[in-house]
Amino acid sequence: MSITTELLDFINDSKSAFHGAYEVKNILDKEGYQEVKECDKWDLKQGNKYYVMKNQSAIIAFEIGNGNIEEEGFRLIGAHTDSPGFRIKPKAEMQVEGHYLKLNTEVYGGAILSTWFDRPLSIAGRVTLKGKTPLKPRVELVDLKKPVLIIPSLAIHMNRTINEGYEYNKQKDTLPLLTMANDKLEKDGYLIKLIAQSLNVEQKEILDFDLFLYEFEKGSIIGMEEEFISSGRLDDLWMVFAGLKGLLQSNKTKATKVLVALDNEEIGSLTAQGANSSLLENILERITLALGKDREDFKRTLSNSVMISADLAHALHPNYIEKHDPTSRPMLGKGPVIKIAASGSYSTDSYAASIFKEVCNKAEVPCQEFVNRSDVKGGTTIGPITASKLNIPVIDMGAPLLSMHSVRELAAVKDNEYTIKAFTEFYGI
Numbered sequence: 001m002s003i004t005t006e007l008l009d010f011i012n013d014s015k016s017a018f019h020g021a022y023e024v025k026n027i028l029d030k031e032g033y034q035e036v037k038e039c040d041k042w043d044l045k046q047g048n049k050y051y052v053m054k055n056q057s058a059i060i061a062f063e064i065g066n067g068n069i070e071e072e073g074f075r076l077i078g079a080h081t082d083s084p085g086f087r088i089k090p091k092a093e094m095q096v097e098g099h100y101l102k103l104n105t106e107v108y109g110g111a112i113l114s115t116w117f118d119r120p121l122s123i124a125g126r127v128t129l130k131g132k133t134p135l136k137p138r139v140e141l142v143d144l145k146k147p148v149l150i151i152p153s154l155a156i157h158m159n160r161t162i163n164e165g166y167e168y169n170k171q172k173d174t175l176p177l178l179t180m181a182n183d184k185l186e187k188d189g190y191l192i193k194l195i196a197q198s199l200n201v202e203q204k205e206i207l208d209f210d211l212f213l214y215e216f217e218k219g220s221i222i223g224m225e226e227e228f229i230s231s232g233r234l235d236d237l238w239m240v241f242a243g244l245k246g247l248l249q250s251n252k253t254k255a256t257k258v259l260v261a262l263d264n265e266e267i268g269s270l271t272a273q274g275a276n277s278s279l280l281e282n283i284l285e286r287i288t289l290a291l292g293k294d295r296e297d298f299k300r301t302l303s304n305s306v307m308i309s310a311d312l313a314h315a316l317h318p319n320y321i322e323k324h325d326p327t328s329r330p331m332l333g334k335g336p337v338i339k340i341a342a343s344g345s346y347s348t349d350s351y352a353a354s355i356f357k358e359v360c361n362k363a364e365v366p367c368q369e370f371v372n373r374s375d376v377k378g379g380t381t382i383g384p385i386t387a388s389k390l391n392i393p394v395i396d397m398g399a400p401l402l403s404m405h406s407v408r409e410l411a412a413v414k415d416n417e418y419t420i421k422a423f424t425e426f427y428g429i
Contacts, residue, residue, distance in 0.1 A: 003416060004416050004417075008218070008231060011231050012218045012231075015143050016126070016143075016212050017057040017083075018057045018124075018141050020233075020237050021057050022056070024051075024244055024261055025053065028061055033049040035050070038054070043290060046064050047063075050064075054272065055271075056126055056139060058081060058274075060259065060279075060280065060283050061244075061247060063257045064256050066254050069297070070300040070301045072254040072256070074257075074258050075255045075256070076258040077239075077247070077260065077423055078260035078262065079239035079260070079262075080236045080262050080264075080311070081262070082236075082267075083233040084109030084112075085107075085108050085213055085407075086176075086213040088104075088125075088211040088212070088213070092104045093178070093191060099181065100177060101179045101181075102177050103191065106170070107174070115408065116151055116174065116407050117151050119216070119217070120149075121150060122214055123211050123213060124141075124143040124214055125141070125209060125211035126142070126210045126211075127211075128206075128209065130205050140201075144194060145198075149177065149178055149213060150176060151175070192206055195209065215408065218231075219231025219232065227414070228411065229410070231409065232408050234312065234401060239398065243259045245424070247423075249420070249424045253429065256287065262275050265311075278389075280386065280390070281390060302392055303392075305392045306395075307386060307387075308395045308397060309347060309382050309395065311381040311382070311398045312401040312404060313337035313368075313370045314404060315331055317402060323373070324373065326373075331368070332412040333414040334400070334415075335367050335414075335418045336397055336418055338356055340396075346380065347395070352396075353369075353395065359425050363422050363425035365422045365425075
């Protein structure tokens with residue numbers, strides 16, 4: 001149970017992708033990892049531990065193995081720091097009848113919109129401030145740490161068919177209420193004022209921001225026997241956490257262990273800090289070159305490498321069993337899930353699946369398999385992107401989950417323990 005409490009503490013402190021990356025950074029700092037920056041010349045040593053950050057929202061940590069890197073390769077676990085939700089637009093404040101003030105937002109990723117209604121919400125993200133030169137603005141993370149917003153539902157009396165199905169308009173229905181006033185509202189400045197107060201800076205110092213909404217209520221352990229985890233942002237901070245624990249708990253090996261926590265998976269990964277960029281390949285090549293090897297050695301290193309793409313998997317839903325494949329039906333509490341798709345939307349083939357099955361066998365962890373119904377289109381992950389860029393075996397897997405992409409998702413305590421054990425075994429081989 002303690003490891004699940006630790007998971008919830010990690011997620012509760014990771015209110016945005018930026019905060020998630022910095023939570024990983026803080027843990028790595030305490031464990032003796034050294035930060036290396038992309039702009040510096042790298043001088044790495046065998047056996048030492050390092051990490052590099054990108055955009056304040058992605059982080060790649062690695063421990064140099066004791067063997068020849070071109071012979072032992074990389075052991076990678078990849079996940080993502082972002083989650084579906086709402087991003088605040090520029091010039092976000094909108095007055096209604098001179099009394100209400102709401103914020104203009106846009107949906108980020110594939111959120112289940114209905115789950116965000118009537119919940120106390122807060123704001124977290126990144127704020128960009130004036131720096132010493134225009135080319136080097138200063139960046140601060142912000143978390144208001146108090147409920148300041150809510151998206152109120154329309155009463156059933158005004159929408160009698162709401163329970164028969166309703167298509168939410170993302171520009172109209174989901175805008176959160178910020179405040180109200182009896183007198184005339186100020187023209188603007190409420191949001192910037194809140195941010196400035198939180199950061200203790202002058203409003204004129206704020207140039208721009210990347211701000212997101214989050215549910216204010218913390219995640220918790222629930223159930224008759226405390227067997228469930230109920231929390232937002234399990235997708236995919238759970239796998240970031242599990243990969244980090246596996247990295248830190250695993251034995252020293254000849255291979256170089258790499259934890260990859262990228263951003264923007266929920267919107268396609270096509271950013272400088274996403275999987276569909278050259279970021280990971282560049283970092284892996286720089287590791288190889290900094291150890292005195294050449295580009296030929298880097299290609300040899302990749303040929304001996306293997307990766308786990310760790311996202312979450314759909315558990316059998318007790319109310320919608322017809323939505324699942326007839327023979328592959330993962331359950332909560334039954335262990336990590338290998339994800340397979342003939343379309344290639346998951347990267348797992350029989351070779352990659354066999355590797356993960358053997359890892360689970362060695363770790364004494366149960367293992368499940370998932371495929372979509374043949375008449376249902378599923379999602380995708382960073383797995384196929386990474387496999388195509390690095391040309392290495394990539395296992396697409398995830399811990400089983402219910403309510404995926406809801407403001408509050410549901411998982412099993414046992415699966416947290418199983419997944420960490422499997423990741424620890426994988427890194428320690």
